[in-house]
Amino acid sequence: MPTFDSDKAAEIHRHLHAHLPSDPALRVKALESLAVERGLVAAETIDAWVEAYAEHIGPKRGAQVVARSWLDPAFRARLLDNAAEAIKEFGFEGNATGHLKAVENTHTQHNLVVCTLCSCYPFSILGMSPAWYKSAAYRSRAVREPRKVLEEFGVQLAADVAIRVWDSTAELRYLVIPRRPAGTEDWTEDQLAAIVTRNSMIGTDRDLRAG
Amino acid sequence: MDGIHDLGGKQGHGPVPVTEGDAAFTHDWERRMWGLARAGLVKGMTVDWFRHGLERMVPADYLSFSYFQKWATNYLMMLVDSGELEFDEIAAGHTARRGAPAPARSLDETLAYQRGLCTDFSREIHAAPVHAVGDRVTTRSHTTAQHSRLPQYARGRTGTVIAHHGAHLLPDSGAGGVHEARHLYTVEFTARELWGEDADRRDTVTLELWESYFV
DSSP states (O other): OOOOOOHHHHHHHHHHHSSSSOOOHHHHHHHHHHHHTTTTTOOOHHHHHHHHIISSHHHHHHHHHHHHHHHHHHHHHHHHHHHHHHHGGGOOOOTTTTTTEEEEEEEEEEEEOOSSSSSOOHHHHOOOOOOOSSHHHHHHHHHOOHHHHHHHHTTTOOOTOOEEEEEESOOOOEEEEOOOTTTTTTOOOOHHTOOOOHHHHTTSSSOOOOO | OOOOEEEEETTOOOOOOOOTOOSSSSSHHHHHHHHEEEEOSTOOOOOOHHHHHHHHHOOOHHHHHHHHHHHHHHHHHHHHHHTOOOHHHHHOOSSOOOOOOOOOOOOHHHHHHHHHOOOOEEEEEEOOOOOOOOOOEOOSOOSSSSOOSSSGGTTTTTEEEEEEEEEEEEHHHTTTTTTOEEEEEEEEEEHOOHHHHOOOOEEEEEEEGGGGGGG
């Protein structure tokens, strides 16, 4: 059991800083070897988790949810009402989506998601977060100068568009619903899902393109 | 706590690594760290203890280490704290104190288990919510040395409640291993309230804030 002693945590961190090589590959290797030897985890279980997130859990899930929200107004209503429940229709619930909230972009509003205090992310629906999402630059600037950050991603907003930045400080996680591009009127759900980018579901991409 | 982790609004961090930072993993050890963390190594841990552990890292390490490098260091800290590991075992990379091997979980079992991890952090409490949607609320100006999810940039600021989520477990207590809930709200602040007159008048920032974060 943890001691939940904050000062003890800091003291252990200082000891690790002073006495352990910082090379992350070595630290993870030691951690894995020791965890397996102590019987805390099996190496095969780690393999399974790696495979689960490499092959099965990723942004294609979010893209499918978005595509269906474009095609099925009743699903869109359920998604906006309670996204955590709505994604169970796909079996996409899991890590960090117990309190998922979907927010929709409109002609005049753009949504951008960040976690300034750590790097909270809706893993089971978007997979692993990109490195930029966890960078100090994104975490520090997204709340203060979102328009400059969006420019760095190549996003130019029209003059009448307001930005709402969601800093996820609790266990709520956000999924941005981008707007459906013109020229996709007779497309299938799979065709639509293929053009939904991961960044558009975080808010660092806005205008999706038909093909 | 006013830690190095509280990055919102801090200046000087330069451009976002838009392209070179696009991959989820760039090294195999990052994949292993992710798998280790998902597998759940620390019995009795709360997510708040994990986050607070990151906040108590040596500040220079916090800023210079990559995401999974911080995780590896924090898991070592938590396992030492729990008595599972000793410093000399970490230095050696091996332990003589072997435990019974943990059961191996297959891919299908892992995927099924993962679906069960959509944890519900809401709790029923007797206290009625003090605020309702549309209320103006002002946050506290000061913080303690403990874990908190009220960032520095949103302290002493006034915003509008746009959602009430019932009561959720309070991270300030969870970091100390105490499970207690307070009413949780989404509060919207204008960019100008947070950053001054140079901020764009069209823009807003929302945060989830517990009732105890308000004056």
